[in-house]
Every structure is written in C-alpha cells, then in structure tokens.
Ligand SMILES: CC(C)(COP(=O)(O)OP(=O)(O)OC[C@H]1O[C@@H](n2cnc3c(N)ncnc32)[C@H](O)[C@@H]1OP(=O)(O)O)[C@@H](O)C(=O)NCCC(=O)NCCSC(=O)C[C@H](O)C(=O)O
C-alpha cells in the first residue's frame with residue numbers, strides 16, 4: 038500500500054506484546070510500534086528488544102513503522118542502534134523542528150521518515166521539513182502542540198486550525214502524505230467520527246489512532262464511500278473536456294483528476 042492511501046494508522050507501545058499480537062488481526066492500514074511517549078522510562082529497553090521479533094514475524098500487508106524518541110532525547114541513540122538490521126517501512130520521528138533532524142535519521146537508518154509536527158518551531162519549519170528528500174510524510178502531534186500553545190485538552194480544534202492547515206500546506210507543496218493527530222477519548226465514538234470528518238474535510242489523507250475501536254470508523258470516513266466512487270465514475274464517464282454542466286454544477290479537468298485519484302485510492306483506477 039502507498040503511504041498516501043493509508044486511512045488508519047495505529048500506534049501501540051512496542052513494549053505491549055499483547056497489543057502487537059492483536060494488531061496482526063486488525064484492519065488498520067499501518068501499525069506504528071512506539072518507543073516514545075507510550076513506553077515508560079523503565080521499559081524502553083524491553084520495547085527496543087521487542088522490535089526485532091515483531092518485525093521479523095511482520096504484520097501481513099499492513100505498512101509498519103517504528104516511532105523512535107526525538108533527536109534531543111537521551112534515548113534516541115539507543116533507539117537508532119536497535120534498528121540496525123531491521124527494515125520497517127518507515128521511521129516516525131517525533132518533535133521534528135528542523136529538516137536536518139529528519140535527514141539525520143534517514144541517513145542513520147536508511148528508511149523513509151515520517152516527521153511529527155508538534156511544536157511551534159515544527160510548524161514554522163514544516164515546509165522545509167516536508168521538502169527534505171528523506172521525508173515521506175507528516176503526522177500532526179496535537180497533544181504536544183496543545184501543550185506548547187496552551188490550548189486546553191478539552192477545547193475544540195479551532196486553536197489548532199492554523200497549525201493543521203500550515204502542516205497540510207507544507208506536505209502538499211512537496212507532494213508528501215499528511216495525517217491527522219490522535220483522538221484521546223476512547224469512549225466517544227461520535228466525537229471521534231466528527232473529528233475524522235473534520236480531518237478529511239481539511240485535506241488529511243488519514244488519521245493516526247490509539248485504539249482498535251477507532252479503525253473501522255477511520256477506514257469508512259477516509260474511505261472513499263461507495264457513493265463517492267459512483268459519483269467519480271459518473272463524472273469521468275460523462276466528461277468530454279472544457280467546462281461542462283454535471284448534475285447542476287460546473288466541472289472541469291481538475292474535477293476529473295480529483296475523481297481519478299479517488300478511484301485510484303480505492304484500487305479502481
Ligand atoms: C489507551 C490504551 C492505554 C487503553 O488501553 P486499555 O484500556 O487496556 O484498552 P482496552 O482494554 O480497551 O483494549 C481492548 C483490547 O485491544 C487491545 N488494544 C488496546 N489498544 C491497542 C492498540 N493501540 N493496538 C493494538 N491493540 C490494542 C488490548 O490489548 C485489548 O486486547 P485483548 O486483551 O486481546 O482484548 C491503549 O489503547 C494504548 O496503549 N493505546 C496506544 C497508546 C499509544 O501508542 N500512544 C502513543 C501514540 S499517541 C501520540 O502519538 C500523541 C502525539 O505524540 C501527540 O503529541 O499528539
């Protein structure tokens with residue numbers, strides 16, 4: 038699967054053997070083995086040691102990533118050493134504030150990097166980070182961002198809008214994939230679905246997740262839906278060029294291109 042086609046990207050602590058086993062049967066598009074915030078200090082070594090067996094057994098046709106600790110963390114060096122000889126599809130690098138940080142990790146691991154944008158400096162540098170050749174995509178880190186921007190955890194996302202749109206803009210300028218941040222409330226399916234719809238409407242390709250019960254709704258909402266696919270097929274079938282009327286709206290070449298990428302995403306191009 039291409040990174041930009043991923044809808045559901047599930048984090049789990051690399052120290053959680055049960056969650057690793059469970060992920061192999063879940064319908065997520067990417068599994069992210071976390072060495073950073075989901076792993077307590079006294080289990081970092083155990084988490085690193087779990088990477089080899091987990092990656093060796095693999096996760097079927099799901100994309101696989103490892104999130105290391107940030108470049109300025111005391112754990113970063115040991116994380117990079119633990120990756121020697123391992124070949125996850127991507128390295129997720131948190132708290133990226135300079136393109137050079139991502140380039141450094143790409144050089145050290147030989148893997149494509151997904152850079153997390155989760156600080157004011159990261160937002161300001163997002164265009165340079167996304168343009169770095171070793172960077173395949175960007176993740177929003179809205180929890181860290183709320184902390185740095187002093188946005189209360191229970192406030193809506195209006196205070197994050199500039200940051201999210203700047204990150205999407207940066208990714209698109211360089212033709213990279215970009216994914217929405219996690220939703221923390223595990224027992225609020227309506228709130229989760231609303232945030233997925235909001236994320237898709239903003240332009241994110243998919244959503245990072247923290248729990249199995251978030252996968253199906255993310256897959257559905259980042260879809261595309263059967264109705265959207267039917268509309269796309271009808272649009273392409275009826276189009277002969279220039280500006281035309283289609284079901285009461287003007288369509289032009291770019292609408293056909295958009296319809297084709299929807300079909301491509303659904304494997305129906
Ligand atoms: C959030 C959790 C700690 C909740 O755990 P728990 O209450 O134990 O979950 P459940 O009892 O509901 O679990 C039911 C079964 O599902 C499995 N499970 C749970 N979570 C996962 C998962 N993420 N992946 C795979 N499987 C999972 C349990 O093992 C149960 O299975 P079974 O026993 O067989 O029935 C927990 O969900 C969790 O740890 N989630 C991931 C947390 C994480 O990785 N956090 C880091 C990413 S968040 C982030 O990046 C923030 C960002 O940096 C920012 O700044 O915004």
Ligand SMILES: [Mg+2]
Nearest residue numbers: 155178180181
């Ligand atoms: Mg974070």
